[in-house]
Amino acid sequence: MTGIRCHPERSEGSVALGSEMLRCAQHDSAVTLTDSWINLLMTIIAPKEQQMIDQPQLPHFGTVLAEGKTKLIYAHPEDESLAYMVNKDQITAGDGVRRNELVGKSRWSTITTANVFRLLNDAYIATHFVEQINDVTLLVRRCTMLPIEQVQRRIATGSYLKRHPEVSEGTRFEPILVETFLKDDAHHDPQIWPEDIIGMGLATLSEIEWMAQQGRCVFETLERAWATVDVTLVDLKIEFGRDKRSDLMVADVIDNDSWRLWPGGDKTRMLDKQVYRNLQTVTEQDMQGIADRYALVADLTGKLKPGM
DSSP states (O other): OOOOOOOOOOOSOOOOSSSSEEEETTTTEEEEOOTTHHHHHHHHHHHHHHHTOSOOOOOOOOOEEEEOSSEEEEEOSSOTTEEEEEEOSEEEETTTTEEEEOTTHHHHHHHHHHHHHHHHHHTTOOBSEEEEOSSSEEEEEOOEEOSEEEEEEEEOOTHHHHHOTTSOTTOEEEEEEEEEEEOOGGGTOOEEOHHHHHHTTSOOHHHHHHHHHHHHHHHHHHHHHHHTTTEEEEEEEEEEEEOTTOOEEEESOOSTTSEEEEETTOGGGOOSTHHHHTOSSOOHHHHHHHHHHHHHHHHHHTTOOOOO
């Protein structure tokens, strides 16, 4: 495997969400945050959203290679080393038991993933991302996906606390804790260990160690970037695939379904999919609040800068 650089240079300019003021360097102004701060921000984002409602121009796709809960993968018609990833307006939870249409999610997920993978590529992290084609489509390196999910944790919360009740919520992991889970909805994605991965013939020990190192670099790169807008990256889920040469790389999507984001480190202001997971029932008003968060996160990822 090639060497990994995890410390890109800092660029100036940020939007502070965790403070009481939202500072926009390009406008040299400040907006006081209130309990309805998402709605206030959406009044800025909404005009841009309205300009993008035209049906996107679709590229010529090859055959369908795979379909998941939230995306479709198509072969590239001319280059077997490439593929198209098309996102859907679907949000799911509970291993797909809960499922709702979220109009606009395909666009927000595409924008978020493209912005995130550009940061990772700039940090010399191996990924499948090539370019964004339109509002809902990404051009990627064609990969055979490993049926595992790698989770990096900076702060103890969520399912980790259920598996480790002796740990207090908010405990900070130094270094970043890395866990691996088998993608198996029927068995609720059980946690697995290196010996399991080797036994299934998915990767060698050296590849497993490389993926753990790569995962930490991914997390640290995005953690620093989110810190430039005063948002805490709590944890993150990524996946790996092999290209035509069998080289491992970060693949799939990294969008608002993939992480926990707490502005200013405040869990009560979470911006991510956990809001949807926490719902007892799903109302139209709930879905609007989730849509606002996904749109805001997509917009913010365009403002992220490499941090120190």
